[in-house]
Amino acid sequence: MTVQASELSSILSGCFDFIKRDIVMNDAVITLFYIETICDSTYISQYIIEPLSQASGGVTSREEVGKAIYAAKFGEVRDADEALEHLLAGDPVLIFEQLQYAVYFDARKLESRPVEKSQFEASLVGSNESFNELLVNNVSLIRKRMATQTLKIESHNLGKQSKTQAVLLYIEGTAPEDLVATVRQKLEAMDNEFVLGAQYVAEALSPGKTLFDTIGYTEKPDAIVAKLFEGRISVIVNGTPFALTAPCFFFENLQSPDDYATNRLFVTLLRCVRFGSVLVSLLLPGFYVALTTHHFSLIPSAFVFKLAVSRSGVPFPTVVEVVLMFLFFELSREAGRRLPHQIGQALSIVGALILGDAAVGAGLASQATVVVTGIYAITSFINPRLTSAISVWAVFSIIMSACFGLHGFYLGFILLVAHLGSLRSCDYPYLFPLGTEKSFRAANLDVLVRGPLSKVSKPFLYRGRK
Amino acid sequence: MIKALRRIVLVTLMLAVLPVLLASCLGYRDLDHIAFVTSILIDQDEEENLVFYFETLNSIRNSSKEANQEERIVYKIATQNPGDAINRLETHTSAPVTLAHNKVILFTERFAAGGLDQAFDIFDRWQESSTRTLLGVYVGETEDFIKPNHEEEVMTGLYLYDMLGNKASVTSYGVKLNIKEFMNQKIIGDHVNSMSIMNVSKDKDTKGQYFLDGLALIKEYRMVGRLSSEKSIYFNFLLDNEVSGNINTQNPEDRTKTVSLLLQNNRYKSRLDYKDGILKMEIILKLNTDVSLIQGKLKLNEENIAKLEASMAAKIRADCLALFQRWKDKGTDIFDIQEKFDRKYPKPAGRNIIGSTELDLKVTVDINGTTTLRDVE
Structure with a gap:
């Protein structure tokens, strides 16, 4: 076994919310570690400690671990660094000394705001759900709007110290591959000590010296879904109630959420x-x-x-x-x-x-x-x-x-x-389709004129990339 | 580094070019530190001095915001050299003067008879002068220009501009003429311009009020004649100027009374035919009118309407022909015949074609309706 209980204890000792609990079973000691403030103690008691305590024969093999605990998601932890990573993310870690085996399981309990009405982009007749600060909530709001098997959600840990979780979303086959590769590479190349919000990512993706936003942002999941279907990518950072989109064009600043929920002629006006x-x-x-x-x-x-x-x-x-x-x-x-x-x-x-x-x-x-x-x-x-x-x-x-x-x-x-x-947004011309296309039809008739939704909802080809 | 430096140098050069080449003639000026000339009257005194009356607008500073208001000041400058007039005006005002918003230039009859070219060039060439400035001849007293009887309208320039510009199209007693049109017409065809005459009432009750009083005829720069208000309407008919307003004729049922017809829209056609040294000019004039006023009694049946139409057509035709003949006899072409002739027959261009012009005028008057019928049971 490479994960030593004493090693974890020495690293995290001094934190008031760090909990270490020894469970004795038939002379064998199982050590449980978790961070109290980001874990569900009741869940741990009911579904981990209680079944382990009641196991009559004890846990004598690695295979029995899965049967002894009632966690929906668990996995093996191979070294102390991995154990620490899980602990700090909210996953409790169990160390079976006799078996020289350690596992983490999902018992996170992260506080967050409920899904509230959008403040920044309020809609009169459309959906008003908005993101909150919890990444999983945000992803679930997107997931519930698109049962698409080609939706890819890549996880990235940003910030050398903060290890903030962020996800890169795109629809495989719709989003240009070079765009996805560029964004992925930029995310991986970020060397910030800590990442506290989406702006850290926005600056990494588009470091241009301009007052105009060349990376889009929205707090509405329906807007993100539409942009994903159009072939763009999105990045959501844990702790930020906004999602980034790229590429972002100047004319998007003139669009509003209600544009797609009201009469298109009036919207054009x-x-x-x-x-x-x-x-x-x-x-x-x-x-x-x-x-x-x-x-x-x-x-x-x-x-x-x-x-x-x-x-x-x-x-x-x-x-x-x-x-x-x-x-x-x-x-x-x-x-x-x-x-x-x-x-x-x-x-x-x-x-x-x-x-x-x-x-x-x-x-x-x-x-x-x-x-x-x-x-x-x-x-x-x-x-x-x-x-x-x-x-x-x-x-x-x-x-x-x-x-x-x-x-x-x-x-x-x-x-x-x-x-x-x-200006360029992820290497695409910011004024697209002006100057790059002969007709606004290239942008699905959704620039100044809002075309029929049957056309607007189709993916379109971005051209003019460097 | 070198690229950034090059960019900085380029932007600096680009910005430096602007003040040097473009903006040097028009510097920064705040509106409240400018004296706006709004109208100019030019007279000539007995010593042959040119006398300029500049009406200016100055904004007055005041400690309370409600009291901010404009002030009208008329400056009088007498000079031999018109170029000095504006320089000397600036010595009288508290702020730099601009002619950019000068609306009207009036010439006294005495000055116009002596020739407008004595001073006209400063408005033609002056950098800030606007070619939209309207021109007119002033036959009133200069004191009335300085102190007009228009209490509501502080700026005489704006008031006169509306009179010469807008009213000319609805009364038929004036024509709208600005500097640009004057300069064009001065060198085309007959070289004659018609200019509205502005008069000032001398009546005890309405003393000082302006009114349009016919047309002045300016050949090149010199005033050669004058048309009364009554004649102006026939002059405008012959020139296809916009004519509207009322025109009077006899009441068929009562010879001592009149009937007024309101001109609605006029159709004008002219045709020139030059043969054997004689220019035949055919003008077909069709006037659509409404009965606007009946003095006395008149039954508006078909017979009376036909009589009205016939008498009105005959009257207009006779007066137009009389006017034409009068100026033909004088040998002065005020009807743009030379211009039309030169356009149609550029080769046999000859001067003073009016002397060999025969006018064939056909006038038709249609009475389409009457405003009085609305109240007839």
Whole structure:
């Protein structure tokens, strides 16, 4: 026997929840080890200790071990490292000294939230189940939606010390083999000391310097199932209520869970609205600054006179005024994120007052700037996945416009498009199918137009991979 | 490392090109630090000085937000050299001046008779000047331009722009003419432009109110004549300008009263035929009208309607022919005949074709309906 009870005891001694129990049977000693906080003590008593104690002849051979304990899942442990791995994962270990034999069995009891309503991607008419922090729960939510024999779930332990369990999901034959191989290789190559969430994996899969998410994430199992069927891969990390998907394309940011549960024509209209809102939130502030500071001859006269009058008395240049209002808004948004929900509502009222009436009254901003900031705020809320990228690029656009007028505005926009065009998600072009395909049909008619679900639900071929 | 350095240098160069090449002519300016010129009146004094009246909008700073408002200031600059006018204007204002939102340029009759070219080039060539600026001739007192009787409308420039631009299409008493169209027409065909005349009421009760008062005819840069409001409508008929509004004729049942017909849509066809040195110009005018007002009593039966149509057609035809003959006799082509002739017959292009033009005008009036019938039992 290579697993010594004394060795395990010396390594784990000092942990208050480490339990060692000796069971004496006909002069033979069986030692039971488990971590109390992640194991089910009642289960161990009823299905392991009790049957062992009542075994009349004792356990005299390795074959009898299986008959003596009532565990559904158990297996042999060959060395101390393996025993420790099982113990720390929540599996109790039994050492039969006489037989020089050690086994682990499944008696895990991990605390987790129940399956709750999705907060981040709430759906009005579709499924609202969302992942929680327990990996097995998350996988079960996926499993119950797809009785597919080709679904593969590969387990990986990430983090040299944390040994966090993660799974790579894909449908064999549907997901491109080179994509699966690439992701698998990147997961195996991760050399983090610890992995606490999905973002660790996302950064390993897509280390690009960009504000746009080139790895998708969702907390809805139905969304993951759809993406798996489309031929993508997914990675779920234990302890994170989000699943990663790859490849992830820009136009996915404009899609919402309800898109597949409501009228497709209306969904198409909504997607156009979302796309319009991205453009407005990205470009409107810069366009406003460019027009009002360099090219006011392009503004209709009646409006330009009103703008001039509303700005009179504001002590700052227009660009400072706009950036200041942006700062107020971002402060308000960040505070709203950090505060509990109940206080957050009060904060939003205060924020609205400051951003709206008080800033104008105090002479810090003109009414037109408040309107522009307000429109920016509303449109940036429409696409929450793009919020961080939009807020930074909008400020960039403002600065370019203030420095160079409309020339700078256009240049800023061209740089943004060039940046988006250069991005890749697991080596696939981020703007797919734009620039890589002649028609949106290549993406199952599911880009701006939401096609019939009979077409959307078919796997499609990703092209343009490096 | 070298790749990153190259990228940084490229981006820096790209950004540096912009201010040097593109943005140098239009720098950063905040709207509240600009004096907007909204209208300009150009006059000529007895010493042959050009007198510019610049109406400007300035935004006023105030400590309370409700008090933010615009202020209208009219600056008067008299100069021999029009190029100095805008330079000198900037010495009077608290902020840099822009002509980008100048809506209207008016010329006094005296200045227009002397020739618009005395000052027109600064609007034609000035970098910030807009070609959409409307032109007109002003026959009122200059004091009324400085202090107009329009309390509700603070900016005279915007008010005049609407009068010259929008109202011209519904009253038939004016034409819309901007700098671009003026410059084009000045070198095409007859070289004659028609420009609305803006007058100011001298009536005790309505003193200072603007009104359209016919058309000024400008040949190249010089004002050569004037058409009254009544004649303007016939002029517009002959030129196929948009004509609408009411036109009056005799009441068939009462010769002392009138009937007004509202013009709805007009069809205009013209044909030129040049033979043996004579240009025959055929114009077919079909007017669709509604009865809009009957003075006195009139039974709207078929017979009376036919009479109305006939009398209206005869009246329009007679007045149009009289107007044509008058300017033909003067030898001045105000009807764009030369332009049409040059387009159709580019080879035998001859000057002053109006002298050998015969007008064949056919007018048909259709009364389609009447707004008064709605209330008839």
